[in-house]
Amino acid sequence: MTETIKTTCTLDCQDACGVEAEVENGRVVRLRGAEDHPYTEGFLCIRLNRYLDRLYSPERVTSPLQKTKGGWRGISWDDAIDLAAGKFRAAVDEYGPAAILYFASSGSFGISNRYNVRLFNRLGGPTVASGSLCLSAGVAGMVQSLGQSVSPAPSEMMNSRMIVLWGRNPAAYSIHMVPLIRKARERGAEIVLIDPVRSESAKLCGRHYAPRPGGDGYLALAVCKYLLEEGKADREFLENAAANAAAIERMCHRFSWEELSAGCGLSVETLREIATLFGVNHPAAVCMGRGPQHYRQGAETTRLILAACAVSGNLGVKGGGYNYNSDFWGPFDRSLNGGEFATSHRTAPKATIGEAILSLKDPHIRAAYIHGGNPVTQCPNSRKVARAIRSIDFVTVVDSFMTDTAECADLFLPSAMFLETRDVRPAGWNPYVGPVMPAVPPPEGVRPDWEIVGLLARKLGIEDPHLGQPVEEFLQASLAPIEKHGLDPARAINEVFRNPGCPRVPFEDGVFATPSGKFEFLEEWEPDENPEVDERYPLRLLSLKYQRYQSSQVPESKQKEAETTVWLHPETATRFGLGEGVSGRLHSPSGECEVRFALDEGLRRDVCLARSGGWLKKGHGVNVLTADVLTSSGECSGYYETRVCPVARA
Ligand code: SF4
Incomplete structure (x- = not known):
């Protein structure tokens, strides 16, 4: 018998598609777009159409793992939670709560994951990996001129x-x-x-x-x-x-x-x-x-x-x-992240996380909790990030696959994936918020992120009404702000609704959310860049995302190609003695990697184009080249400040 479950895609993408999952004999066999979704109207992108390969990948990790001298070994959930809780407690007792690094990213865009920091705020406030790798400089610019990020x-x-x-x-x-x-x-x-x-x-x-x-x-x-x-x-x-x-x-x-x-x-x-x-x-x-x-x-x-x-x-x-973006927090109660319990408020920008981990003192980072992200692959200057994470005494990674980051960890906790867990997710540009429903249970030995945090809270002796409570109760609590707009949170967690904070035409009344109530132009501008190129690294590296997979969520089996492809304009290739299919290296001030060159007449002659998202351990990972540069506002990554030099293999 076929059952159809309606849900909302949680990949890190602004669209938040309505999805119908067909389930047969306890297995999801097909995904299709939900035709009644008011924006996405019944079609999905290639990334989700290939998602079942990932959900049912043989590479998926389905039991907690502890790293030992002899390599990874499976352990029980009880032992894993004991171990992690003991390490977090010891770090807090000996060095203070800021000795724990909390790194969360958008591997799942469900709102529940955004609140996991509550656990660490209850411990006194971790060092939070702040800013974003993708859009926060743009958001900062919007807030400075418009007063808010709304589209x-x-x-x-x-x-x-x-x-x-x-x-x-x-x-x-x-x-x-x-x-x-x-x-x-x-x-x-x-x-x-x-x-x-x-x-x-x-x-x-x-x-x-x-x-x-x-x-x-x-x-x-x-x-x-x-x-x-x-x-x-x-x-x-x-x-x-x-x-x-x-x-x-x-x-x-x-x-x-x-x-x-x-x-x-x-x-x-x-x-x-x-x-x-x-x-x-x-x-x-x-x-x-x-x-x-x-x-x-x-x-x-x-x-x-x-x-x-x-x-x-x-x-x-x-x-x-x-x-550009509409603030996803709009309908949600942000205060549930437990900020009021934190006595320490230290942050470390994601865009320079390697440098931050290596240089932070009083206290040094002694333990880390990393979930929903793969910073070694995704953050600039990957090798420095890997070195920094390995320098931490005890690192817990919550993920579904043994990523580059997980390889640097001491404890791996396997988490449930989209189609296996309950949540609510906002879109990033269109104004809709949708329910995320489990179509199938997670594999034996795998837990949803919110459950893992609840288990840790219990082991740490933290009694908190919002840690470890049934997820639907938590989701309802998170949506309390919509009540003032006449919406019912109990209903909203089960159906697509329009974010009441997103007007059709923002600022139509001529009033902006800035301190002046008016649009605020940039007051002064001093371009910081000399258009003259650095002779040693004459090309600008632009790194675009994979089209077929979301960020670094690329199955290992699909990364078999030995070299990363980078594209150059044919005239640029000639200038460097390169051509279509030629193997070589790309050098930058941060590192170098093996690549295969390809030609694209649609490129400018001063750029080199690569796809990001491949893993270092598979011989890819273009972020070994990228500059760990922070934007002047918004704590975003200045990825495109990277300059490279292409060289043919001798
Ligand atoms: S990744 Fe984006 S476009 Fe693709 S199905 Fe998910 S929400 Fe839709």
Whole structure:
């Protein structure tokens, strides 16, 4: 007999698809999109379509493991919890709560995992791995200029006369945006791609502009300059809804067209052409990708692109807006993370976690709890991260596979995966929140994350109504804030609902959530980068995600290829004596790795493109090359500050 379970995808992706899982004889046999989901409307991406390979992978770890001198050995859950609890208690008693590193990431986007830090706050407050590897500089820029991170409803794109995909690649990573773009194009909207890479989304667009990597701020400022100089700026917005319009006028005056052109690597004519598009196509929706904020000045770049939206009159209007992210905490009670119990509030940015672990003192990091993430593979400067994690006295990793990070640990606790556990998950851009239902129980020997935390709490003698309680009760408690909007948490944990904090058109009333209540332009801008390249590392490394798998959730059996592929423009390849299929190395100040070169005419000549997510132990892992650079705001990773030199194998 076939049973169908309705649930919501928890992969680390903004869409949060409604999913139907068909179960036969206790096994999930098929996944399909839930047609009644108001945004994702019945189709799934390739990442989830391949998910059952991972769920039923023979590589999955299904019992707790302890590392011994002779290697990993299986132990019982009782022994594993005893061991971990004893180590955490000893670290707190001897060195204080900050001696524990708590590292959580978005391996599952279910909200319950976001609260696991409560356990460690009850112990006095761990050192929390802070910021994010993906989007927090962009969020910081939004908060600084808009007062909050909120995006328009996706359907507003139907009112757009222009859609700008600025570093965004929906054809690969936001596939539910694609039908909207196609429909908008059919209705006559101009679709523009701004990206150093001619991505899969170029085919959706009528125009493609490829600025210099890291040159987006100059390009955005050029749009502002043109509109102000040509009398096409939205004067009403600048006078009534902006706190400091003089700042952007001053900045535009300060930079000449030639400086802006040199800064973004596009001719003055091209800059004027792009700016003209903003002048004549109103309203315009800007859909931001993560790339432009993966530089030291990621937040400043975000604010300059927001400035272009503001000056062109595209904020607070139907069909306009800045589409990047909406704060997932909106409907949830964040205070349940137990911050009030913490006496220590030390943080260590994820983007520089290796350096942080190695350098933190008073106390040093003595124990770590890592769940929902694979920092060795995903964080910049992988080898330093691995060295740092190995330097910690006792590391517990909660995961489903023996990842690069798990290999550095002392204790492995196997966790339940999507389709095996109960949760609620918010989307990251569309406004919907969906229930996550178990379609099948986890394998014998595997526990959901929330249950593991409950077991640890009990062993540590922590009596807490929110640790170890039935997960549905906890989920209801987490949704208490929606009651003031007339929604019932008991019902909401079982059905898709619209986040009441996401308006269709943010800032339509001209009021922003900033201290001034107005849009706040970046006051000053000092570009920190000399466009001159470092001769030893002449190419910029751009590392994009795998399309077929989510982040580093790539089955080991699919990583058999011996070398990582990197792409170069054919002229760049010739310059370095390389060609299609040639093996060699990529060097950066952080390290080197074996690669195989491939050619792509759609690339700029000053970049080298790789896919991230492969594991070091499988001979991949492009983050051995990336720079552990922090953005100026938002504690995000400046991955794209990495420069490399390609070399053919001798
Ligand atoms: S990964 Fe994203 S697009 Fe793919 S099924 Fe999950 S939520 Fe949908």
